[in-house]
Amino acid sequence: MGFLFPSLVIATEQTPNTQNQNSVNWLTNIQSQASWTPSVADIATNITGYTFVGYDKTKKANSNFMVGGFNPIFNMLYKDLILAEAEVEFELNEKGKTEVALEYATLDLFINDYMILMGGKFLSPLGQFVQSLHPAWINKLASNPVGFNNNQAAPQNDIGFELRGGFPICDTRLNYAAYIANGPEANIVNDLIDNIDSGGFNADEDRHKVGGGRIGFLPIPSLEIGVSAAFGRLGLFNTPDDTQSIETRRYSAFGSDLSYQWCDVNLRGEYIKQQVSRNALSTIPSNKWQAWYMQIAYRILSTKWESVLRYGNYKTLQAEQRKRQTALGINYWFASNVVAKGTYEFNHGQPNTRNNENRILLQLAYGF
Amino acid sequence: MKHRNRVKFLVPFLSFILIIFSINNAFSDAGNGAKLWADNCARCHNMRSPTEFNATQWKAIMAHMRARSGLTAVETENIYEFLINSPPATISKVQNENKKGDERLSGKTIYQQNCAACHGVDGKGAITGVFDLTGKNSALLKNSDAVLLKRIEEGFRSPGSTMAMPPKGGNSNLTHDELKAVLKYMKQTFSH
Numbered sequence: 001m002g003f004l005f006p007s008l009v010i011a012t013e014q015t016p017n018t019q020n021q022n023s024v025n026w027l028t029n030i031q032s033q034a035s036w037t038p039s040v041a042d043i044a045t046n047i048t049g050y051t052f053v054g055y056d057k058t059k060k061a062n063s064n065f066m067v068g069g070f071n072p073i074f075n076m077l078y079k080d081l082i083l084a085e086a087e088v089e090f091e092l093n094e095k096g097k098t099e100v101a102l103e104y105a106t107l108d109l110f111i112n113d114y115m116i117l118m119g120g121k122f123l124s125p126l127g128q129f130v131q132s133l134h135p136a137w138i139n140k141l142a143s144n145p146v147g148f149n150n151n152q153a154a155p156q157n158d159i160g161f162e163l164r165g166g167f168p169i170c171d172t173r174l175n176y177a178a179y180i181a182n183g184p185e186a187n188i189v190n191d192l193i194d195n196i197d198s199g200g201f202n203a204d205e206d207r208h209k210v211g212g213g214r215i216g217f218l219p220i221p222s223l224e225i226g227v228s229a230a231f232g233r234l235g236l237f238n239t240p241d242d243t244q245s246i247e248t249r250r251y252s253a254f255g256s257d258l259s260y261q262w263c264d265v266n267l268r269g270e271y272i273k274q275q276v277s278r279n280a281l282s283t284i285p286s287n288k289w290q291a292w293y294m295q296i297a298y299r300i301l302s303t304k305w306e307s308v309l310r311y312g313n314y315k316t317l318q319a320e321q322r323k324r325q326t327a328l329g330i331n332y333w334f335a336s337n338v339v340a341k342g343t344y345e346f347n348h349g350q351p352n353t354r355n356n357e358n359r360i361l362l363q364l365a366y367g368f
Numbered sequence: 369m370k371h372r373n374r375v376k377f378l379v380p381f382l383s384f385i386l387i388i389f390s391i392n393n394a395f396s397d398a399g400n401g402a403k404l405w406a407d408n409c410a411r412c413h414n415m416r417s418p419t420e421f422n423a424t425q426w427k428a429i430m431a432h433m434r435a436r437s438g439l440t441a442v443e444t445e446n447i448y449e450f451l452i453n454s455p456p457a458t459i460s461k462v463q464n465e466n467k468k469g470d471e472r473l474s475g476k477t478i479y480q481q482n483c484a485a486c487h488g489v490d491g492k493g494a495i496t497g498v499f500d501l502t503g504k505n506s507a508l509l510k511n512s513d514a515v516l517l518k519r520i521e522e523g524f525r526s527p528g529s530t531m532a533m534p535p536k537g538g539n540s541n542l543t544h545d546e547l548k549a550v551l552k553y554m555k556q557t558f559s560h
Binding site for chain 1: 407408410411412413414415416417420421423424425427428429431432434435436437438439440441442492493494495498499500
């Protein structure tokens with residue numbers, strides 16, 4: 001208060017006899033300072049986020065209207081020192097019950113011009129889709145690429161610390177992310193490692209950390225090429241609720257990604273692989289999960305209409321999980337942050353499973 | 369052996385950290401905010417209009433986007449300045465009235481500094497949703513100078529486009545004469 005209105009502080013320190021004169025001075029000072037007001041307070045806050053609703057119909061299955069999600073993102077910045085950011089995900093399950101999840105919640109300390117230290121639960125920096133492209137108003141199709149959902153090939157979240165930043169090098173740019181975290185856990189089903197759960201664990205039951213990162217290179221502003229990797233050990237669990245792992249294994253993840261924007265054409269591609277090593281003393285074999293996709297989107301003659309084509313493939317040892325997909329999309333952009341999407345998926349998986357059935361999706365998404 | 373492996377991992381990691389710390393403030397201003405805005409935001413998502421949020425909200429959003437997209441502090445500040453100064457600012461009008469004639473910039477310089485980020489150096493559009501200024505159907509040929517100047521001065525959203533051009537291309541310091549100069553440059557260069 002004294003910083004903004006110094007004369008106010010002085011006035012309160014005077015005796016009552018001089019109060020009238022001081023009041024006049026105070027008013028004069030206030031009027032003279034009225035032209036100076038801070039445009040931004042020390043704490044700057046806002047809520048952004050996205051929400052989406054839609055309809056889907058899988059061949060040989062019921063059609064459904066659905067609330068896809070309501071995901072507010074909270075940003076609270078103190079000066080240029082620290083940022084608290086969090087995304088909360090509200091979803092309805094099939095029975096209509098509300099499910100709440102903390103997508104991420106971090107404290108970002110701005111160490112210097114080129115480095116940020118993040119601590120907490122963060123989106124996995126491996127690859128590009130999970131950390132940057134998954135919000136419904138950014139994702140150009142109404143579904144995620146195959147293999148990029150939770151418990152599939154692409155790591156989703158982790159809890160630990162991460163260094164992030166970027167800097168120009170002559171006419172090019174480099175950005176980086178390096179992290180150390182509790183790491184994922186692997187679940188056993190029918191004596192096979194069925195999936196890797198990378199939802200972010202607040203306790204490290206297997207007592208082994210995982211470290212990794214990503215480097216992105218931009219030779220020109222519209223082209224980014226990224227490589228990612230992570231290494232460590234993870235525990236194998238008989239059920240997701242177990243607190244004691246039956247054994248630990250070496251874990252690794254590799255990824256590469258590319259994005260290119262040329263006028264009205266947007267091209268993206270990504271490859272990601274997670275792997276759990278074998279143990280000669282164990283009957284449970286090793287396993288790996290790998291997925292990739294290529295996507296091209298074209299804003300038709302620079303209008304509000306956009307066409308999208310994506311091809312993706314997800315592979316693992318379990319035949320029932322494998323899936324190949326060609327997806328076609330047509331979007332109408334009401335505004336740069338409001339889009340109506342129509343997506344048709346041609347799916348190829350194990351016969352007589354849902355993975356093998358084509359699907360149509362309609363979605364309305366709004367990024368706020 | 370295990371310790372040696374850890375050292376092997378730590379040496380390059382710590383070296384990298386030291387290099388990053390040592391280059392603090394080593395780079396000068398990386399470019400103007402409008403160009404950085406066009407170059408960096410469109411990589412992942414459509415461009416958001418500067419008028420969607422106020423200065424406080426943009427401050428928090430830009431800190432969030434700095435962490436997401438690997439921007440430097442200077443670049444973040446430049447984009448922020450561009451975003452909050454895009455709508456006409458009273459203070460800039462005062463500055464413009466005090467501007468001397470010899471400080472005036474050429475139409476070409478103004479275009480390159482304020483317009484080329486979105487419209488492209490060749491006028492054909494550098495980002496999604498920006499119309500081609502060249503050719504027979506160009507807005508430059510179809511509209512009078514008065515209409516075009518009004519659009520440049522006040523901002524304009526083309527029919528069919530999802531993003532509006534900010535007033536004065538985002539640079540509220542530009543004077544009326546400078547806007548006339550840039551319009552003249554665009555017509556001479558792109559309308560054949």
